[in-house]
Amino acid sequence: MISFILIILMSLIFTGIVIRTKSITSGRKGPGIFQPLKDLARLFKKGSVYSQTTSFIFQLAPSVYLASILMAVLVIPLGQYKGILSFEGDFVFFAYVLGAGKFFSILSAMDTGSSFEGMGASREALFSMFAEPAFFLLMGSFALLTGYTSFQQIFHSLHFGSSVSYVLMVLATYVLVMIALIENSRMPIDDPKTHLELTMVHEVMVLDNSGFDLGMILYGTPLKLAMYGGLIANLFMGDFPLVLTIPIFLGLQIAFAVTVGIIESFMARFRMNHNAQYILTLSSVSLLILLGVLLILGQFN
Amino acid sequence: MNFISVRNHQTIPLSGIPMLDYDSFLELNVFNLIREKGAHCVNYFGFRLDGLIRLVCCIANDESHSIQVSSSAVPRMALPSFSKHNLVFEKFEREIHENFGIAYTDHPWLKPVRFPFNRFDPGSRIADYPFFKVDSEELHEVGVGPIHAGIIEPGHFRFICNGEQIVHLEIQLGYQHRGVESLFLEKNKLLQRCTLAENIAGDSVVGHSLAFAHLWESLCKHQTGDHLKMARTIALELERIAIHTGDLSAMCTDVAYQLGSAVFGRLRTPVINFFQKWCGNRLAKGLIRPGKSHFPFTRDLAIGLMDFLDEYENDFEDISKELFSLPSALARFEKTGVLTTGQALAIGTVGLSARMSGVSRDIRASHPHDAYEALDHQPVLKTHGDVYARARLRKKEINQSINHIRHLIKILAAPEVYDQNPLKPAPDSFCVSLVEGWRGEICHCAITDGKGELIHYKIKDPSFHNWLGLALAVRNNEISDFPIANKSFDLSYCGHDL
Secondary structure, eight states, X not given: OHHHHHHHHHHXXXXXXXXXXXXXXXXXOOOOTTHHHHHHHHHHTSOOOOOTTOOHHXXXXXXHHHHHHHHHHHTOOBTTBOOSSOOTTHHHHHHHHHHHHHHHHHHHHHHTOOHHHHHHHHHHHHHHHHHHHHXXXXXXXXXXXXXXXXXXXXXXXXXXXXXXXXXXXXXXXHHHHHHHHXXXXXXXXXXXXXXXXXXXXXXXXXXXXXXXXHHHHHHHHHHHHHHHHHHHHHTTTTTOOHHHHHHHHHHHHHHHHHHHHHHHHHSOOOOHHXXXXXXXXXXXXXXXXXXXXXXXXXXXX | OOSEEEOTTOEEEGGGSOEEOHHHHHIIIIIIGGGSTTEEEEEEEEEEETTEEEEEEEEEETTTTEEEEEEEEEOSSOBOOSTTTOGGGHHHHHHHHHHHOOOBSSOTTOOOSSOOTTOSOTTOOGGGOOOOOOOOSSOEEEEEOSSOSSSOOOOEEEEEEETTEEEEEEEEOOTTOOOHHHHHHHOOSHHHHHHHHHTSOTTOHHHHHHHHHHHHHHHTTOOOOHHHHHHHHHHHHHHHHHHHHHHHHHHHHHXXXXXXXXXXXXXXXXXXXXXXXXXSOTTOTTTOBTTBOSSOOOHHHHHHHHHHHHHHHHHHHHHHHHHTTOHHHHHHHTTSSXXXXXXXXXXXXXXXXXXXXXXXXXXXXXXXXXXXXXXXXXXXXXXXXXXXXXXXXXXXXXXXXXXXXXXXXXTOOOOOOOOOSOOOOOSSEEEEEEEEOSSSEEEEEEEEOTTSOXXXXXXXXXXXXXXXXXXXXXXXXXXXXXXXXXXXXXXOHHHHHO
């Protein structure tokens, strides 16, 4: 329960922190931290306009998309404290409930019949497909290491025993940060700020959405980022009590948001055809984690 | 001699242009003049005279620093085309076809150019543009525009793609057509014409108004003083700095490099603010007037500009170093949107888009105007023809412009008193005026009647040739690289559509 509340709270200011970081690094005054929230509030007050070529799927998809993310947030624990839902194999549930949401957003993009949105949908599907093995290799390795298959139990029993496990933490953090950026279509995979429909990935899929629907889709981004931030924070909590976990959680979330802001300030995005290659390297990093786990378990003796 | 050789903005009597029959006109231009080293077509247009269509072809020769003008008069009939033999005439002939209904028998791509108000066939509509089509199961079409997501002007881009790869791009323009050329004839006050010239393309105000001013002064046999020439050169180079800096910023935006986008953007503002200080308009509107200047380039302005340039250069060098050593940005710039030297020569690109492919075309060096003779301008060349070459070229040209301005301020002549007598153009005359704007060669041609009134005014913006260069450069690139390729060319829609 506590993790759900923290993630929701964090999601309210996450993009605000990213935008603030970007405006500071570029020497601009920039909007306040709550500006994205105000924009969302404005969208939620509006009605939606639907194109005549779209069907009910297009109207359904934004709700399904947001709901899928909320469902995924339910299973995120906070160190030793369970999420609202916790069961054996919940990390598989986590990955595929997000997948279901993405599936609907792809369907709705195809539903509009626009040539751009089809392109965006195909890119999004391709990139998440490549990111999936990395996530499962990572969580699978941890499951192997700890002998558990639910988030809470895995994170609870992860401990910093040997020097190898420190390396594993660093690698795992890297993989999770990158997966978070890919799944949220952030830099360097996609540029959320671009106005160029031909280079967009996620943005182009929601070109036809407006008002309340658009609000739901846009809120999905900070929610997902905060959710992955929560997942990363869990790597560092072990069985600490609440007094420690909450500051760790908040600190890591803010550090994550600032990192996203800095990446988006100081580098250019990748060329589209380099993306697939780049995402696949995450899987090889995950393979390293698997190797490390096997080392710790003494499989090579 | 069946052609006449003129210098840049030299007025000649209209009767001085030799009239040829169409076959020898074609042979002269296609097989002789354009094949010479350093020759390129700066303008080829038609106008109605005595019931016939008078065709005038101006081929500039960079080696001999002259422009070879020849002409022919034809009735409306089917003719063999120049383009069959040399593609540089392609767009000019399409324009003649569209305006006068001359049906070329062997033109490879006889399509409408811009749907002008006074087109020959008023029944042709912009909505029915005959796009190139491919019937295929694998290929798909993506249409972009005419209304775009950004702040750019309207224009339609039709891509034929194989997945993410562009197989063919067709660019259809004409949405910005305002009838500038016919307005030049209708509006007979000089001020109105100056204002028109300034508004041909909002980003080349100095370039176009300078081309008009040269032309008008030449037609009126007016001698321009040294101070005015230098001040105009400074304005032209300042415009180049401003737009090149803005383009570098926009290119950073397109590859999502925020730091570059912010810093180059910040650097551009004080440059255009200097124009504000100089003439009360950030785009330099009102600065260039034939025969005079309402805003003299004073000592105070010169000192202010020197100080500003020092400041600018410092920051500019810093951020350029950052940009050109950033691997992620270089990965986007290099080998993207390549226009080979062969392609550039075949379609006759001009200006920046030619120099980035190793084609040395620069009016400042080949047909110098204003103070360029004194400057001994050497064009900067790049050879790869990709986005990186265009970015580097901009950077180098900015450095070069800064040096030119510094040098000019050092040797700045004393201001002269302008002759306040109204200018009166010579009757029955022809003049062609070339100016190297920041984008490339701007060409204005004027023809006067027996009373010294304009009977034809022809404008050619560098974008006219260069759009085809963009279409060729993006072939086999990824469609997601199109925006950065497009921005790196930064061509004008309204300059093309007139």
